[in-house]
Amino acid sequence: RHPGEPPLDKGLVPWLGHAVEFGRDAAKLFSNMKRKHGDIFTVQAAGKFITVLLDPHSYDAVLWESNSKIDFGQYARILMDRMFDVRLPDYDSNEEKAMLKMALQNKNLPSLTKAMFFNLRTVLIFDPQTATQDWKDVGLFHLSYSTMSRAGYLTLYGNENKNYSDMSGQAKDQAYSLEVYKEFFKLDRYLMKAARSTLSAEEKKMFDNTKKNLWKLLSVKRLDCRANRSLWLDTYKQHLEDLGTVEDMQTKAMLLQLWSTQGNAGPAVFWLLLFLLKYPSAMEAVQREMEGIFRTRKQTPGEMHELSQEMLNSTPIFDSVLNETLRLTAAPFITREVLQDMPLTMADGRKYHLRKGDRLCLFPYISPQMDPEIYEEPEKFKYNRFLNSDGTEKKDFYKGGKKLKYYTMPWGGGINVCIGQSFAISSIKQCVFLLLSYFDLELKDPNAKIPGFDKERYGFGMLQPEEDVVIRYRLKA
Ligand code: HEM
Numbered sequence: 001r002h003p004g005e006p007p008l009d010k011g012l013v014p015w016l017g018h019a020v021e022f023g024r025d026a027a028k029l030f031s032n033m034k035r036k037h038g039d040i041f042t043v044q045a046a047g048k049f050i051t052v053l054l055d056p057h058s059y060d061a062v063l064w065e066s067n068s069k070i071d072f073g074q075y076a077r078i079l080m081d082r083m084f085d086v087r088l089p090d091y092d093s094n095e096e097k098a099m100l101k102m103a104l105q106n107k108n109l110p111s112l113t114k115a116m117f118f119n120l121r122t123v124l125i126f127d128p129q130t131a132t133q134d135w136k137d138v139g140l141f142h143l144s145y146s147t148m149s150r151a152g153y154l155t156l157y158g159n160e161n162k163n164y165s166d167m168s169g170q171a172k173d174q175a176y177s178l179e180v181y182k183e184f185f186k187l188d189r190y191l192m193k194a195a196r197s198t199l200s201a202e203e204k205k206m207f208d209n210t211k212k213n214l215w216k217l218l219s220v221k222r223l224d225c226r227a228n229r230s231l232w233l234d235t236y237k238q239h240l241e242d243l244g245t246v247e248d249m250q251t252k253a254m255l256l257q258l259w260s261t262q263g264n265a266g267p268a269v270f271w272l273l274l275f276l277l278k279y280p281s282a283m284e285a286v287q288r289e290m291e292g293i294f295r296t297r298k299q300t301p302g303e304m305h306e307l308s309q310e311m312l313n314s315t316p317i318f319d320s321v322l323n324e325t326l327r328l329t330a331a332p333f334i335t336r337e338v339l340q341d342m343p344l345t346m347a348d349g350r351k352y353h354l355r356k357g358d359r360l361c362l363f364p365y366i367s368p369q370m371d372p373e374i375y376e377e378p379e380k381f382k383y384n385r386f387l388n389s390d391g392t393e394k395k396d397f398y399k400g401g402k403k404l405k406y407y408t409m410p411w412g413g414g415i416n417v418c419i420g421q422s423f424a425i426s427s428i429k430q431c432v433f434l435l436l437s438y439f440d441l442e443l444k445d446p447n448a449k450i451p452g453f454d455k456e457r458y459g460f461g462m463l464q465p466e467e468d469v470v471i472r473y474r475l476k477a
Contacts, residue, residue: 004353006051007037010044017044023196026458027331030054030363039367040344040352049358051338056368056399056406057347062336062360063414067094070336070360072415083194084256085211088243094415099239101419103232110309112155113426115228117307118164119151119173120427120434125475127174133475137444139468140274145266148431149184150177152262155427156233157218157254158226180217184258186210191259192456211255218254220247264330265424267462269431272325274469275381276432277443278450282321282383289317290433307433312426316393320386322428323408328381330410331365333459347402364409365458367399374399374407410462437476444470 001008011017021029022045030052033041039055053062062070073093080086102108124147125131154177161169190207193199199207220237223229236257240250276283293311294300338360344352354360370378374397375385388394397407411418418424435441451465 001042002353002355004351005355006040006042006352008042008044008049009033009037015044015047017046019046022050023198023456025455026333026363027365027455030366034366040346040350042358049355050361051354051358052361052363053344054363054367055346055348056364056371056404056409057402058344059362059364059406059409059413061344061346062362063334063416065336067415069338069340069342070354071339072336074337074339075335075359079195080256082197083191084252084259086249086252086256088240088245088249088253090243096239097415097419099235100232103230103235104420104423108231109422109426112230112232112423113309113312113430114306115155115230116151116423116427117430119154119159120147120431122154122164122170122173123147123150123177124431124434125438126170129174131438131475133477135472135474137470137472140277140471141267141270141465141468143471143473144270144273144431145185146178146181147435148266148269148427149181149262150174151431152265152427153177153180153184153258156230156261157223157258158229158233160227162227164228176217180214180258183210183213183217184262187214188259188263192460195460214255214258215248215251218251218258220250220254223254261420263460264462265427267464268322268326268329268424269428270465271329271462272322272428272432273435273441274450275321275325275383277441277471279381279383282381285317285383286321286432287436289315290436307430309426312429315429316387316391317384318429318432319393321383322425323386324381324383326410327369327375327385327408328379329453329463330369330461331363331458331463332410332412332461334362334364334409334412334414334416336360348400363459364406364413368397368404368407369409371399374404439473440476441471441473444472 009018011021018029022043029043033043033052034054040051040053042049042051053059067073073091076093077091080088104112123130154173159169160172160176163169187207187210190199190203190210193203194207223233223237236253237250240253245253276286293314297311336359338354338356338358341356342354344354346352368374372378386394395407397404406413411421448469451467451469453463454466457463
C-alpha cells in the first residue's frame with residue numbers, strides 16, 4: 001500500500017484474503033476489523049481491495065461524491081448480470097432512477113397506496129385459503145413475505161380484471177400472485193450465492209430453472225395484457241424500449257425489478273409483527289393509536305374501505321416502531337467503485353488516499369444503527385426509541401458529542417437512497433393494520449425466541465431470520 005492509505009488487512013490466505021468470512025458474516029468481520037483498525041480500513045477479499053468506512057459523521061464525503069470519482073453503476077451492472085442475466089446497453093443508473101422515482105412518489109403515491117390496499121384485501125381477507133375463522137398455524141415469515149410480495153406484485157404489475165371487486169378476477173389474482181410468489185421465494189434462496197458466484201453446479205441448475213419459470217410468468221407479452229398496470233411499470237417498459245432492449249432482455253429486467261421492489265418490505269413486516277408479538281407494551285401502543293385514528297374519523301376497522309394517505313401519515317407511534325425495527329434488521333451495504341486515485345477527508349479532519357480500482361463500502365448497520373455510543377443497549381428493541389416525550393418523532397442522536405445527520409440508514413442514502421421508501425412505508429402500515437384489525441394473531445409458543453439472522457444476507461438490504469416463527473391466527477368473529 002502507499003503512504004496515507006487506510007490500514008490494510010489481507011487475512012491469512014493469499015489473494016483470497018477475507019473472502020470466506022466476508023460471505024459468511026460480513027457484520028462480524030467488519031466489527032472485528034473495526035476493533036483492530038478503527039473506523040476506516042481496507043480488507044482484501046478474492047483479489048479485490050475493499051475500503052470500509054464506519055464513521056457516520058464522514059458518510060457525506062462518499063454519499064454525495066461525484067460519479068466521475070466513485071461510481072455506483074459499475075458494481076450494480078456486475079450484480080445485475082450475475083444475479084438476473086440482465087445486460088442493458090447504455091444503462092445509466094442515475095437516469096433510470098430519476099425516471100422511476102416520479103412514478104413511485106409524490107402525486108403518484110396515493111393511487112399506489114389505494115391499489116395496494118385493494119390488493120392486500122384480495123390476498124389476505126378475500127382469499128379463502130388465508131381467511132378462515134378456525135385457528136390456523138403458519139410461519140410468520142411466510143405469511144408476511146407472501147402477503148406483501150403478492151399484493152406488491154399485483155399493485156405494480158397489474159391485475160387480471162380492472163374491477164378490484166370482481167370475484168373471478170380476484171380468484172385469478174390470488175392464484176397467479178401465489179404462483180409468482182412461490183417461484184420468487186425459491187429464487188430468493190439462491191440470490192446471495194449467485195451475487196458472490198458461489199452456487200454449486202446443482203444449485204446453479206435449480207437457480208436457472210427458477211429464473212426460467214419466472215421469465216414465463218413475467219414475460220412482457222403477458223404483462224402487456226394486464227389491467228391496472230402501474231405508471232412505474234409502463235415507465236420502466238418505455239425506458240427499456242428507448243434503450244433498444246430486445247423483448248427477452250426486457251422480461252429479464254422485469255424479474256430484476258420484482259426483486260428490487262419486493263425483496264425488502266415482506267421481511268420488514270415479519271420483524272415488525274414479531275417484535276409486536278414479543279413486546280405486549282408495543283402492541284398495545286400501536287393498537288391504541290390505530291383505534292384512535294379510526295375513532296376520530298368515525299370508522300370502525302371492519303368498515304375499512306380505504307386507508308387514506310392522510311390517515312397513514314398520522315401514526316407517530318407506529319413510525320417509531322418501524323424505525324426501531326429497521327434499525328435492528330436492515331443491513332444494506334452502500335458500495336462504490338473508486339474510479340481515480342483520490343483523497344478522502346474524514347469529519348474529524350483525518351486525511352486518507354483512496355486507490356483507483358478499489359471498492360468503497362459503507363455499512364451503516366454497524367454504525368450508526370448498532371453503535372452503543374449512539375443507542376443505549378443497541379441490541380434491544382425499544383418501541384419508543386424514536387419518540388420524544390411530547391409524542392413527536394425523535395431525530396436528535398449524537399456520536400462523539402456531535403449531532404448526527406445519519407442516525408439510521410435502512411433506506412440507504414445519497415445517490416443510493418431507496419426510491420420506493422414512501423410506498424414501502426404506506427404498504428407496510430396497511431398490511432399490519434389490516435392484519436391486526438381483521439385477525440387474531442398470537443405466537444404458538446409464547447416463549448419462542450427471536451431467531452438469529454441468516455448471516456449471508458448482510459449487505460443485501462433487509463435481513464431474514466435463520467428459521468421461521470410459528471404463529472396461530474384466525475379471522476376475528
Ligand atoms: C422495507 C422496505 C425497503 C427497504 C429497507 C429498502 C431499502 C433500499 C435500499 C437500501 C436501497 C439502495 C440499494 C443500493 O443502492 O445499493 C434500495 C433501492 C431501491 N429500492 Fe428499496 N427498500 C424497500 C422497499 C422498496 C419498495 C417497496 C420499492 C418499490 C416499490 C423499492 C424500490 C427500490 C428501487 C427501485 C431501488 C433501486 C434504486 C436504484 O436504482 O438505485 N424499495 N432500497
